[in-house]
Amino acid sequence: MASWLAVAFQLDDHLDTQPDIDHRSLLSGLASAVSGSNPARGGCLETPSGLLSAFSDLYEMTTHSMAAPVRERFAGQVQEYLQALATECRQRRLRIVPSERDYIRMRRTVGAVREAAEVADHFEGQSLPDHLFTHPWHQQLLDAAADVVGWRNDLASWHQEATGGEVHNLVLVLAHTTGCSPEHAADQVRQRLRRRAHQLEALASRPPHPGLAHRAAGMRQWAKGYRRWSADTGRY
Template identity: 35%
Template structure:
């Protein structure tokens, strides 16, 4: 019998992480529990210490209770602890930046978002001043420890995905400031970029695997990354619907569908679950297409083995993320 963690209680009538539970029985790919890193406690502690040091005023108790180190532990149960810690720190950076935009005036000011992200991107090439925004300084720290672990092709793709995230942050600010709701199709595309596509590039340097550039840009590999991205983003939307609804933020798939179709939040959440299940099928299909792609590209055994390691992390991400959503108090 499959066991899953208990979910936090939800507000009456609002979707919550508990609504994701039927997926465990419904989708075979989500049935098996994740393994945890044997050094999970130390990983969690190291991630939290870095977060508190990097964001002394931007890391409230709500984020401290989110347990990002445990999410990293599930993603990389067999990887050396320093690399798992690095991934956990990247998770912290993304969530701190998201909360900075979601919970304050920054997220409503397109120009301010653009200026901050310009400083973030500039820090890839130059050390920011000591008085730079904490988000910029923390990014520089992470980038300086991650980029040397990867090749030029990876660094180029990572920057492309950073630019997409920047554009999505700007669009979200524009939608908020003009109080316009995106259509479901607009939202799905925007959500994938706002979810941090660059995060799904990180298994390569964390694992010490370098994908050939032609594989990274191939159809099956892009399908794998986009499906994994969509599944985790949409699961997050079900869990966070109450939070976003309470603060009047429309950037949530459940809320967008409910408005577009004129249905209840419960009905919209049920449709999001259907779409999540379909995207997990897409994720599995993309993974099954990889051996043929390896052969087409005439990859060496070593390259195919490295790519398979990364693919396994992406295949396991939805279950790990689901468990984290059910255990974490972030959306309680």
């Protein structure tokens, strides 16, 4: 899991800090690795070739022992993640601010909570069958966890991202769409975050199936761990 987080953070930084560059070649290469192609390898993690190499190796290492249905599901999740990153890159390059609804949907995808849950389950020997993974309670739980973590990240980073011209942040999206100040928008996001955290806790307190109990505990841990990390990190 730590390796996936390292690659995800590096990829995020690479895309965010070069908003005027067309990153389609890099993202296409990453998508090819998921579909079974072998991109060129080599280079350090800070370079596109290094990111391709690290991602390809990590994807292969993670999926080679997955059961076929889980591997197929995970591949679909990663492809959706890469497509959302591509949309972000295009909007960033063209200075397009997404609507609030589109942003929240996209934020859930680039937050990669489903992929993270899938990887954790696999290495712990607890991969979910499709009927549990697609259960409405489970999907609602994942969305709530993604919102709590993503919105907390947006609150922590909006000053830095506004300075760098970033548009993909709930605080900045609300400020743009409502015409209010970023500070007022941040207050709105804090209120939403408190409500969403309560919804996450309510969902996690009543898993509908014994096979989903570990997911309820895991999403609680994920949200609480991210809260502690965001308070201590010097990243923002």
